[in-house]
Amino acid sequence: MPERVRQAMAQVMVNHRGPECRTAIGETEEMIRPILGTTNHILFFASSGTGVMEAALVNTVGPGSRILVIEHGQFGERFTAIAKAMNITVDTVATAWGQAIDVAAVEARLREHSYRAVVVVHNESSTGIVADLAALGALVRDRPTLLIADSVSGLGGIEMRQDEWGVDIVVSASQKALMCPPGLALASVSAKAWRVIEQDEGRSVFYWDFRRALKSVEQNETAFTAPVSLIYGLRQSLTMMHEEGFSNVLARHKQLSGALRAGGTALGLADFCNDGPRSSTVVVFKVPDVLEGGAIVRHLYQHHRTVIAGARNRLSGRVIRFGTMGVLSAGTILTDLLHLEDTLTNFGLPIEPGSGPKAAAEHLAAKK
Structure with a gap:
């Protein structure tokens, strides 16, 4: 807000x-x-x-x-x-x-x-x-x-x-x-x-x-x-x-959610959506089988004060959700990915350092 x-x-x-x-x-x-x-x-x-x-x-x-x-x-x-x-x-x-x-x-x-x-x-x-x-x-x-x-x-x-x-x-x-x-x-x-x-x-x-x-x-x-x-x-x-111009507002939401998806993919997180059209206001990642979604949510909050969502339904523990709406910027997305990388590394996932932010930055640069 x-x-x-x-x-x-x-x-x-x-x-x-x-x-x-x-x-x-x-x-x-x-x-x-x-x-x-x-x-x-x-x-x-x-x-x-x-x-x-x-x-x-x-x-x-x-x-x-x-x-x-x-x-x-x-x-x-x-x-x-x-x-x-x-x-x-x-x-x-x-x-x-x-x-x-x-x-x-x-x-x-x-x-x-x-x-x-x-x-x-x-x-x-x-x-x-x-x-x-x-x-x-x-x-x-x-x-x-x-x-x-x-x-x-x-x-x-x-x-x-x-x-x-x-x-x-x-x-x-x-x-x-x-x-x-x-x-x-x-x-x-x-x-x-x-x-x-x-x-x-x-x-x-x-x-x-x-x-x-x-x-x-x-x-x-x-x-x-x-x-x-x-x-x-x-x-x-x-x-x-x-x-801002409402067409620019829509384009910004689409660009930033796309960058987050690109960064998450680089970190080894699959997009939950099997089909389109995909949302510009929320990005949903599948949680690797060796992890539990709630643990990722808690770690992000406790160690980085980053608040994301899991699921309170049949997907509980299986997905994590990032809101990509409102006054977000490229800096917000890159920071989220740094925090997410730290969290996933903490849980033992093999991740190339900086790969998430790098993929997101490349996505943002390609869309300009």
């Missing part, structure tokens, strides 16, 4: 219904639209990403409706769990973790049943695979079926063209590539999705009501108490993205 964002959040607290906050909400909405690739109104909620995942379903899926969830990692499975908790009928298309989504399999299921929505995770941070939203959007464009996408870990670091690709609802949150603390979530809703929402098939919703949120955002407010400091922070992070 940038220092500028921290400073923006430290401003004097203002009335969440006052003119200062309304100005901040209006400017934030205006700046995030091109990041989403949309002309839609943007709905803001005091929430984590999981909250707006649930909101996307509670606003669109009525009693007796059926949805198709694409599961290609932990957060696709979370969407299924949310839907089942809401007593929604759920079918799934399961993809092996680390492989690209089989769009043909999704199309085949759409021919078998009439679904209210196809639900997918844009950037599956548990595996490092990105969904082909353009291909999925093409499948539902001429169907009544909606396309709902979770881009919590993608938005701001991976391209999103909501309107062009036909994504009906995009949900995201502040704490990933948008470079803010957690607690602010958002939803962008297409005209097609609004027509479904306005049918009101007896859905029970209050806090998450998109209709209520839309009426408020048209007045540059939120329906309920806004997380004022987070809105100030997001306005500042979006200002920074526009100053």
Whole structure:
């Protein structure tokens, strides 16, 4: 998270219904639209990403409706769990973790049943695979079926063209590539999705009501108490993205994640992804059979104060994950690889000194 964002959040607290906050909400909405690739109104909620995942379903899926969830990692499975908790009928298309989504399999299921929505995770941070939203959007464009996408870990670091690709609802949150603390979530809703929402098939919703949120955002407010400091922070992070140029932001994320992958390969770590497209905001490495992922995570923190992630799912102990989002630079990646090299050497892996940073530097030089 940038220092500028921290400073923006430290401003004097203002009335969440006052003119200062309304100005901040209006400017934030205006700046995030091109990041989403949309002309839609943007709905803001005091929430984590999981909250707006649930909101996307509670606003669109009525009693007796059926949805198709694409599961290609932990957060696709979370969407299924949310839907089942809401007593929604759920079918799934399961993809092996680390492989690209089989769009043909999704199309085949759409021919078998009439679904209210196809639900997918844009950037599956548990595996490092990105969904082909353009291909999925093409499948539902001429169907009544909606396309709902979770881009919590993608938005701001991976391209999103909501309107062009036909994504009906995009949900995201502040704490990933948008470079803010957690607690602010958002939803962008297409005209097609609004027509479904306005049918009101007896859905029970209050806090998450998109209709209520839309009426408020048209007045540059939120329906309920806004997380004022987070809105100030997001306005500042979006200002920074526009100053850099959003195409440059995307290119930087892609370049740095590629450099980390190149360095990890040189250190003997295989990319967990067997297929593309690969994420620009998270890099997932397989852990060598002689090691355990949690031990690598702990060593990096205890000896270098470098914080990375393992896995809290079926991949526990088998992968390590590096976030490559936000205000990272080439120096960040090279430092990470120095620390990783030290850690792997400490556990007895035979590594040529400096090989990881060297491979990353060569990748960065080749891309200039």
